[in-house]
Amino acid sequence: MSTNHSTDYENFLDRQDETAWARALEEIAPAIHEVERNATRVWFAFFPLALARALQTSDDPEGLARKLLMQGNYRLEDQIDSSHKFLYGHRHWRAVKDATTERADSFANGATTLADEIRAVARRAAEGARVDESLLVGIAAVALMTVAQVGLAKFRASPGEVKVGGRFARQSPAQVLRERARDDSQGLMGFLRTTDKRWTVVWNENDESARFQMIDSQEIASAAPNDERDWSQIDPRCTVGEGPIPVQCRSASCGTCWVGVLGGAEKLSPVAERERKVMHLMGYIETDEPRPLIRLSCQAQGRGAVSVVVPPWNGVFGKFLRAQASGGDGGQAAESAATAGEGA
Ligand code: FES
Structure with a gap:
């Protein structure tokens, strides 16, 4: 493992904001197999980057989660191998995970884009798993977003278990x-x-x-x-x-x-x-x-x-994130989340 390459990779992912991710997802959409198109969009709605970053940078993440009325398991780091078990590509999660860490360990800062990185991981994983690349583009995007939210160390440390078995594992x-x-x-x-x-x-x-x-x-x-x-x-x-x-x-x-x-x-x-x-x-x-x-x-x-x-979770965070994005008082918006929820 090369620490410099890995750090560069994490820094590259850190620089990608919500807009960059939305652009990348739009760019890769035509390359995603039909079986994964909806599932990929659903996963990205379930694990929004802006919310994860707001919690990570908060002085009191648990207090913020309470203010946003978050219930259930919203922490992606607790479900690195399972958050995406509803994606078809989850069957090849081990290959996608290996391809992601391989890419991180050889990452060269340069003229690359998020969409290019997603496609590179999907291509490498498809070679390893011997499946069509289009089946792994969506879950490659999920893998990179997971690294962006939990960091490479935790991503590497997860066992890479596949949660689909029996006849479902063999479904085309x-x-x-x-x-x-x-x-x-x-x-x-x-x-x-x-x-x-x-x-x-x-x-x-x-x-x-x-x-x-x-x-x-x-x-x-x-x-x-x-x-x-x-x-x-x-x-x-x-x-x-x-x-x-x-x-x-x-x-x-x-x-x-x-x-x-x-x-x-x-x-x-x-x-x-x-x-x-x-x-x-x-x-x-x-x-x-x-x-x-x-x-x-x-x-x-x-x-x-x-x-x-x-x-696996629910909460009231729209007003908070919009206030943060416009440079306003996200804290005040969080305070009023409960009231706003009741008054909807
Ligand atoms: S149970 Fe559906 S919005 Fe409350």
């Missing part, structure tokens, strides 16, 4: 895409059904049991209790009897129930004004898209089968 990208696109058969007389249609919500594509039924036009979170198991042991934000998606208000106020949509976003109801306003307030997503990839599951109604992923 085409199979995953086919499963995402499949809608539930409504039976022989299905064409006569109207509101009693039933759709499957998959909330972990790599677990056969991680799915529940939703009736037509039902909100995803309202259907989640159909999975009757006790998820509070796995995610303490979950309440017994409420299913695998944490919920609190059920009225687009608290932001607890946000989910990422891997497949079927077009089958969900369009975002209503209140849902859009609350997602902006929370800091989850800024978009005018009628059916974005981040939704409040207590508002999004299903009109077909969908595949979603539940982030």
Whole structure:
């Protein structure tokens, strides 16, 4: 390992701000395989750089997290090998991790860009894993962002475990895409059904049991209790009897129930004004898209089968980050986060 090269690599990543990352993601987007496109965007929404840096540079990170009403596991350093287990490329995480550290150890400061570095890691990892490069571009971007947020030492120290096993580990990208696109058969007389249609919500594509039924036009979170198991042991934000998606208000106020949509976003109801306003307030997503990839599951109604992923945390940080970005008083914005959340 070369310390100078590694330090240069960390410094290079440190210099990349939110705008540089947004530009790089836009540049690499056409090179990302279809199976990874949504998942990559969802991951970057789940682990925003500006929030990670605000916590890192705070004199009192735990106090700031409390002020931003953060619940659950928001620390990327605690989930270096698992935060991206919903990406197809996670199957090749070890190769991506090795390619990233190799790149860091031979990094030459020069005319390189973030997009170039992501592609270089994806190319090297694809050679190691003997898969198409397009499958690893998204997770290569995730790897570099992880280094940017946790540092190379912690990144190197993680064991590089792959969390997908059994038949899921062997699935081809085409199979995953086919499963995402499949809608539930409504039976022989299905064409006569109207509101009693039933759709499957998959909330972990790599677990056969991680799915529940939703009736037509039902909100995803309202259907989640159909999975009757006790998820509070796995995610303490979950309440017994409420299913695998944490919920609190059920009225687009608290932001607890946000989910990422891997497949079927077009089958969900369009975002209503209140849902859009609350997602902006929370800091989850800024978009005018009628059916974005981040939704409040207590508002999004299903009109077909969908595949979603539940982030491991929730919080109210939009106002705080906007105040920081404009050079204002992020602290004051944090103080008012709770009030703003209640008044959404
Ligand atoms: S449960 Fe509060 S916003 Fe959905």
